[in-house]
Amino acid sequence: MRVTSRPLEDLEGxxxxxxxxxxxxxxxxxxxxxxxxxxxxxxxxxxxxxPVIHQPETGILGILVKRFAGVVHLxxxxxxxxGNRGGFQFSPTVQATRSNFTxxxxxRAVPYIDRFLDAAPDQVVADVRQSEQGTxxxxxxxxxxxxxxxxxxxxxxxxxxxxxxxxxxxxxxDNLVNMDARTVLACLPFSGPELGALLGDGRGxxxxxxxxxLPEPCPLHTTGEILGWISRVRSMIEVNVSPVPLWGLRGxxxxxxxxxxxxxxHFDVIGARVRARGREVAGWDQPMIAxxxxxxxxxxxxxxxxxxxxxxxxRIEPGYADVAELGPTVQCGPVRGGRRTPPFLREVLGAPAGxxxxxxxxxxxGGRFFHTRNRYxxxxxxPGEVSEAPGFRWVTLHQLSGLVRxxxxxxxxxxxxxACLHSLAARL
Amino acid sequence: MRVTSRPLEDLEGxxxxxxxxxxxxxxxxxxxxxxxxxxxxxxxxxxxxxPVIHQPETGILGILVKRFAGVVHLxxxxxxxxGNRGGFQFSPTVQATRSNFTxxxxxRAVPYIDRFLDAAPDQVVADVRQSEQGTxxxxxxxxxxxxxxxxxxxxxxxxxxxxxxxxxxxxxxDNLVNMDARTVLACLPFSGPELGALLGDGRGxxxxxxxxxLPEPCPLHTTGEILGWISRVRSMIEVNVSPVPLWGLRGxxxxxxxxxxxxxxHFDVIGARVRARGREVAGWDQPMIAxxxxxxxxxxxxxxxxxxxxxxxxRIEPGYADVAELGPTVQCGPVRGGRRTPPFLREVLGAPAGxxxxxxxxxxxGGRFFHTRNRYxxxxxxPGEVSEAPGFRWVTLHQLSGLVRxxxxxxxxxxxxxACLHSLAARL
Numbered sequence: 001m002r003v004t005s006r007p008l009e010d011l012e013g014x015x016x017x018x019x020x021x022x023x024x025x026x027x028x029x030x031x032x033x034x035x036x037x038x039x040x041x042x043x044x045x046x047x048x049x050x051p052v053i054h055q056p057e058t059g060i061l062g063i064l065v066k067r068f069a070g071v072v073h074l075x076x077x078x079x080x081x082x083g084n085r086g087g088f089q090f091s092p093t094v095q096a097t098r099s100n101f102t103x104x105x106x107x108r109a110v111p112y113i114d115r116f117l118d119a120a121p122d123q124v125v126a127d128v129r130q131s132e133q134g135t136x137x138x139x140x141x142x143x144x145x146x147x148x149x150x151x152x153x154x155x156x157x158x159x160x161x162x163x164x165x166x167x168x169x170x171x172x173x174d175n176l177v178n179m180d181a182r183t184v185l186a187c188l189p190f191s192g193p194e195l196g197a198l199l200g201d202g203r204g205x206x207x208x209x210x211x212x213x214l215p216e217p218c219p220l221h222t223t224g225e226i227l228g229w230i231s232r233v234r235s236m237i238e239v240n241v242s243p244v245p246l247w248g249l250r251g252x253x254x255x256x257x258x259x260x261x262x263x264x265x266h267f268d269v270i271g272a273r274v275r276a277r278g279r280e281v282a283g284w285d286q287p288m289i290a291x292x293x294x295x296x297x298x299x300x301x302x303x304x305x306x307x308x309x310x311x312x313x314x315r316i317e318p319g320y321a322d323v324a325e326l327g328p329t330v331q332c333g334p335v336r337g338g339r340r341t342p343p344f345l346r347e348v349l350g351a352p353a354g355x356x357x358x359x360x361x362x363x364x365x366g367g368r369f370f371h372t373r374n375r376y377x378x379x380x381x382x383p384g385e386v387s388e389a390p391g392f393r394w395v396t397l398h399q400l401s402g403l404v405r406x407x408x409x410x411x412x413x414x415x416x417x418x419a420c421l422h423s424l425a426a427r428l
Numbered sequence: 429m430r431v432t433s434r435p436l437e438d439l440e441g442x443x444x445x446x447x448x449x450x451x452x453x454x455x456x457x458x459x460x461x462x463x464x465x466x467x468x469x470x471x472x473x474x475x476x477x478x479p480v481i482h483q484p485e486t487g488i489l490g491i492l493v494k495r496f497a498g499v500v501h502l503x504x505x506x507x508x509x510x511g512n513r514g515g516f517q518f519s520p521t522v523q524a525t526r527s528n529f530t531x532x533x534x535x536r537a538v539p540y541i542d543r544f545l546d547a548a549p550d551q552v553v554a555d556v557r558q559s560e561q562g563t564x565x566x567x568x569x570x571x572x573x574x575x576x577x578x579x580x581x582x583x584x585x586x587x588x589x590x591x592x593x594x595x596x597x598x599x600x601x602d603n604l605v606n607m608d609a610r611t612v613l614a615c616l617p618f619s620g621p622e623l624g625a626l627l628g629d630g631r632g633x634x635x636x637x638x639x640x641x642l643p644e645p646c647p648l649h650t651t652g653e654i655l656g657w658i659s660r661v662r663s664m665i666e667v668n669v670s671p672v673p674l675w676g677l678r679g680x681x682x683x684x685x686x687x688x689x690x691x692x693x694h695f696d697v698i699g700a701r702v703r704a705r706g707r708e709v710a711g712w713d714q715p716m717i718a719x720x721x722x723x724x725x726x727x728x729x730x731x732x733x734x735x736x737x738x739x740x741x742x743r744i745e746p747g748y749a750d751v752a753e754l755g756p757t758v759q760c761g762p763v764r765g766g767r768r769t770p771p772f773l774r775e776v777l778g779a780p781a782g783x784x785x786x787x788x789x790x791x792x793x794g795g796r797f798f799h800t801r802n803r804y805x806x807x808x809x810x811p812g813e814v815s816e817a818p819g820f821r822w823v824t825l826h827q828l829s830g831l832v833r834x835x836x837x838x839x840x841x842x843x844x845x846x847a848c849l850h851s852l853a854a855r856l
Contacts, residue, residue, distance in 0.1 A: 058663050060663075121649075121653050121656065121657070122653075124652075124653070124656045125652075126652075126656075127655070127656035127659045127660060128655065128656075128659050129659055129662065129663060143659065143663045189652075221549075224552075224553075224554075224617075224833070225549050225550075225552070227555070227556065227833055227834070228549065228552045228554070228555035228556075229549070231555045231556050231557055231571065231835075232555060234557065235486050235488075235557060235571045321750075322749075322835075405652070405655055406655070406834055407659075407750075
């Protein structure tokens with residue numbers, strides 16, 4: 001796959017649509033890039049404008065699983081995306097927009113899609129719509145599915161069965177497991193007897209983590225308290241998002257074929273020309289979002305009564321369907337001089353090596369984001385060292401697994417970290 | 429409280445607002461009445477227009493509870509509403525729109541509101557936003573709260589402590605417990621040891637019902653299956669709702685100061701003049717919705733392995749925030765000649781007296797709906813007599829209690845029936 005830069009105004013098949021104020025595909029489908037004005041009375045930044053991606057379709061991100069000799073295997077796809085840095089990444093079995101599988105692409109059919117669309121209820125391990133980045137998308141969500149195959153599955157070119165353990169080990173490598181795979185992995189039910197068996201060495205970080213995944217331990221806050229907390233934030237905070245034309249956004253400049261923040265912050269909207277083999281179509285143009293620099297996404301964790309808790313934060317992003325979702329302790333772009341440092345960022349970046357439990361650079365979705373990566377970290381604080389600031393709560397992994405069965409409680413960054421923590425719990 | 433009819437065009441303080449195409453309050457607040465066009469490809473009625481109420485504020489419906497000598501009491505308000513037939517009904521401690529408690533009314537403050545706005549997390553028994561009628565409101569929801577008081581509570585005029593048992597008995601009387609009280613009651617956690625103790629007589633309908641409320645019994649479908657079912661419906665069904673002006677709605681006539689369906693079906697939008705004592709303000713005008721005739725809302729229930737299951741149905745209503753919610757087995761207005769009978773209505777209305785477990789006429793919210801009532805019923809079918817039709821699933825009461833901890837799974841009609849079933853389980 002070869003990707004070259006191309007001015008936004010010259011993208012083939014895309015038009016500057018005056019009525020909607022967006023760059024959109026000439027067919028009116030796929031996705032479009034527009035502007036929003038955000039009004040959050042009382043917030044640190046109470047008012048701003050920005051470009052966003054509109055993609056109202058609900059796609060499917062699905063992983064097919066199958067037991068071979070009792071061991072769970074996942075059918076992963078080695079997939080290149082235009083925004084990937086350095087080639088393919090492991091992706092779900094199916095990663096398809098609705099347009100893909102209803103055939104607007106007029107490309108080849110989506111392999112294995114019928115396994116998800118026609119799955120019998122008792123084959124469905126998980127099926128839940130989850131949000132994507134609320135700072136870059138407006139109300140985008142995808143259906144995250146895990147389906148278990150009982151019959152033989154033909155493995156076609158570009159797909160491979162990996163054990164859950166193999167996928168977990170790959171997660172520790174930079175840019176190898178893509179965002180769509182990570183969010184589906186987070187939805188995999190993760191407890192039960194096989195995990196309890198791991199408790200053999202009940203001490204240390206890993207013992208505390210495994211206990212955190214099990215239903216029994218008593219969390220610091222009941223799940224009712226956590227639900228009430230989210231409900232209160234969603235009821236009391238007001239977020240007004242108004243669509244505005246992409247051109248003339250306050251604080252942004254459209255120059256040199258791209259849209260950039262006037263102070264070079266946040267991200268750019270760029271145009272890309274893609275030439276590919278082995279895809280539904282041989283080539284295409286598209287707009288993409290390119291973040292400025294590598295961000296930091298981290299959970300601060302600590303042991304409370306021997307059970308690992310992670311510090312979640314209510315995050316309000318303009319693109320969320322329902323005001324707020326729970327996010328990681330830290331989630332921010334590169335912090336430069338003169339800007340206020342987000343809470344706990346210093347603790348995370350300054351943690352001694354022995355306290356860093358996970359530290360990998362992972363890519364955001366390469367179909368929409370160009371070379372956009374975050375450093376995902378889990379840092380353990382000594383018991384009592386870090387206390388809950390307003391807007392933060394300690395929760396167990398089991399509580400997160402309970403929440404992720406429902407839509408729109410955990411943001412995509414928190415879900416990636418869940419998958420990372422599960423990989424640490426299960427690693428033998 | 430005296431309510432007289434008044435033409436929609438002549439309501440004092442209200443205006444026909446040309447830009448929005450709505451009747452709205454001159455202050456721009458409270459609520460407005462507009463039109464929508466609904467497009468549901470593939471539905472039985474794939475396209476229609478109708479009037480709706482827009483009320484984007486999230487209000488609070490709250491019941492204060494307190495244990496006296498170990499017995500749970502609820503602080504209920506005897507409240508008259510303009511739409512009530514025959515005077516006051518038992519209402520929650522607080523039933524307030526955001527405008528009420530932020531003072532736009534310029535009336536007296538809402539009693540007890542601080543108990544809810546300032547409740548400490550460990551006093552909050554329930555706090556969840558729940559939808560209201562998706563056929564009459566656009567995306568309206570209220571925060572349903574139950575807060576337990578530990579200190580002394582001054583009981584002011586018009587309020588009374590009732591035991592849960594008393595409230596349950598009142599539910600069996602026509603038009604005595606209002607809609608807002610019923611939806612909050614449905615959110616009261618309902619299981620635990622005190623209920624298990626009732627299992628003494630484990631046989632018959634009541635034994636099966638009590639078992640249905642407890643966590644242990646194995647439901648016909650796992651909760652994961654039920655969640656997957658809802659997710660699938662929400663992902664696959666397309667509902668497009670477009671706002672249109674209230675005037676000129678296809679299929680509706682604005683004549684004689686009211687808006688009516690051209691065949692006299694569904695409901696009317698009427699104007700009302702209210703004169704009241706003991707309210708925040710002494711009098712006001714407002715538009716209201718008046719349903720045509722008394723509807724039927726019913727659960728068909730049956731015992732499966734000795735555990736009562738109720739037959740829920742996925743309902744798609746244009747005003748829901750998220751496409752579909754679970755509703756009762758039957759939910760319909762009066763059925764007249766020539767119209768197709770909804771599934772299971774015949775079974776419900778033709779059930780022998782010995783099979784009818786609950787049968788009471790209850791009012792919808794009297795602040796917006798004029799003399800609008802439904803006959804709420806629970807009818808028990810013999811085991812194996814009724815099977816799941818497409819779009820229907822058997823679930824236990826405990827599963828419903830699990831769902832009602834989250835927003836937008838159970839519609840308001842199903843929540844009323846939950847409260848009714850709880851009243852049957854707990855009645856001594």
